[in-house]
Amino acid sequence: MLSLISHGGSEGVTGSCHELVYAPGKSFLVDCGLFQGAEQSSHGDTANAKVLNIDFDLSQVQALLVTHAHIDHIGRIPYLLMAGFTGPIICTDATAKLLPLMLEDAVRLGVTQDRRLITLLIDKIKSLMVPLPFGVWHRLDEQVKLKFKRAGHILGSAYIEVDLAQPQPYQQGGQIGQVKRVIFSGDLGAPYSPLLPNLKPAYACDLLVLESTYGNRLHQGRRFRTQALKAVIEHCVRDRGVVLIPAFSLGRTQALLYEFEQIIHQHGGDWENIEVLVDSPMANEVTRIYRELKPLWDAEAQRKLAQGRHPLAFEQLTTISDTQSHQQVVEYLQRTARPTIVIAASGMCTGGRIVAYLKALLGDPRTDIIFCGYQSPGTNGWAIQRYGNKQRYPQGYVELDGQRYPINAQVHHLSGYSAHADQQDLINFVKRMRRPPKFVRLVHGDTQAKSVLANKLRETLPGLQVGYDGDFL
Template sequence: MKITHLGAETCVTGSCHLLQANGLNIMVDCGMAQGSDPSNAMENWPIKPTEIDYLFLTHAHIDHIGRVPELIQNGFKGEIICSHPTKALLVPMLGDAMKFADIPKDDVRTVKKAIDDLSWGFECGEPFDLQKGISFKLKRAGHILGSCFIRFEDKETGYSVLFSGDLGAKDTPILVDPEPPDPADLVVMESTYGDRLHDDRTKRINRLGQVLTRSLSDNGKVFIPAFSLGRIQELIYEMDRLFLDPVYKEMFPALQGNKRPPVFVDSPLGLEITKIYSSLSEYWDKEARKLQHKGDHPIDFNGLYAVENYRDHLKLCDAKGPAIILAGSGMCTGGRILDHLAKGIEDPKNDILFVGYQAAGTPGRIIQDYADKPDGYVYFDDSRKTINAKVHNLTGYSAHADQKGLVNWIESMHEKPGAIKLVHGEESARKVLGEVLEQLGYTVH
């Protein structure tokens, strides 16, 4: 088996890997690079899109699927293989992404139909055969709904390669915890947070309640840049707990009853994905299904409002607080969050709450890095804005496993792999995680 990394080998986004085995060309992910992460032009690939037999998708985030339309436009006609929830999320996610690309409407319809026709959803935990003696198995990765890691095996030689995709953390709302991986000769493993630990996830809802209480005390707005897929649904779930669970109602009285601030989901895609999440309740974890059975829908509550049309979005931008606003994109690289920040980032009564990774070169990273510096600023559409709003980072909401989670996942494999190749991480993250794994006796490339 030969592996060529076509994206995210030395950075976080733009996931794309080529596995060549027994005459098959198998691609794992075909994602879009974000921020200053490099993008590999398809004409520089060692094979043409027409020569790819299978495209496996680990999950439906744009940095793992965003170039699928380009792949199809360049002649790909192979099979797209993913989990059932990823199949359900694929067309909505890519349809939204294509709105911001320079693609004629007729071509968008053609590409969306091709994606739907070529993609197949598979069960996790079951082995399946491809051609020429290659088998594969998907297992749950706990990153977002439908996320999986993928193990390929040459049935004749027994040699196996496992691609981790993005690994999630335990105790994530709605999601089943990451499953232990089967043994493999080579593990291609993500390292996004390989050099750090997250806040205690069991206490993150308390931190969310504390930040919201403090942030809303001056009647300002709280802006939460959040990915439409995964993060928005998790935040709705935890606000549902803050507002309805008796324990939290007593802890955070300022968030209850008439005092409760309105919560706006200002993301058409986020609203569509939330509906899809609701329709996929069979894939939720036990806690979420138990709440639903009791009549408490875990991703819905009174005081949650959908901002569907652009006119209402503009009204919300001009409206006074208090309010909690969830909007994409998660790294502030586009979407409606930019309008909110352009209007509100210079007001010290407002707060910005980051709940996910901000890639180098993105506006989100710039805001994080310069928020505490005198006269820190960021540009939105060539307009310079001073960062006067208070900035908070809740790392417990990251959809990625931290260093401990990554190490625990690889150690749950009941035999050490022959080697580990670290990808999907900045240099410091890969270096630190590699050193930790080597100290534990693993061979790291």
């Protein structure tokens, strides 16, 4: 009987790692991500404890399939290798370019600074990687073939279609059915995301393993989110303050640059005098790779290129890489509060250069902080978002590196910039299949998001078997 086992990402939004056992003694993994925020604490916070997260038998695992290069989907790959995995790491061509870069940074920050060891590890990972183009079937063995389809989440992101040679019985929620086609959604993107072609639903499947990050929410449309972003920036300029945007180096930073180039191009005037700083060596390197991968950009971005515009390299953009320049900029902005947009990692404020800006500018009421992505409970970003609500917490503060910092800055959340599909997008992905699934497994979401989405899916497609969390047996 076909069985699906979760080793992370079934009861939260990080640590994604799912195993499909498709024959006696044979399985494959989909993603192997790192736990973050409160979920990290519950799984152990030291390097040794993280290694113990690979506490499942690898003897039957034939391959690792990777949906995309975000750390919550790839961050445990080094530990997987340390636990003895030597199989292929199969991903899209674009993910193959981004994954080593992301893992090298994660290992350097979280495991070791030893350059030789890092190089050996990354070289080993590269040697196992099998890059595939979108839409081409790849045979894993005589029983399984797979292909990647565009997911629209970040560049290179994919949902994975898995075809079994023979239908296999599968049980969920007391119901047994035959399964031949399985789809793992990975993280699905929102429509009209900058640079990314929209995802197209699959034709059919029997079992769908579906993310549910925003299963209980609807995002703002692109026009409204751009207007909201523009309004916050203009407010900050009037206040003569700094705009801080904590952003993931991969995906979110590039989407924001695309939007700022568009706003500057459309409105000109004072906007042409606003400096946009990207203070993140990782984000700058990822942006370079994004520019290399222009053939994967969507039609809108291709038209801009044809017009001679540069969505990721415009005149008002300044990139900062070296530590000395970073420190000088933080001190200068603290001293002058000159109107400047600063984009820096990490996206949840758990580390990286954004922390130095927060320490320097959180107490200044002229500062605006814009969150444009999910903030996992237990992270600094979650705390700032929560305790920056002046009506509920007039004396709100956050602890950074063991010291309290008052939150006098104005805190904003723009949900429309999420790289994740919202509730309606997720429902559309399911119902627009020509042959909808018999079974849906909800993963990568908190309990409320999964519960709400499960009910919505059952209402939309009566008779659909939807399960999550403890049903993963």
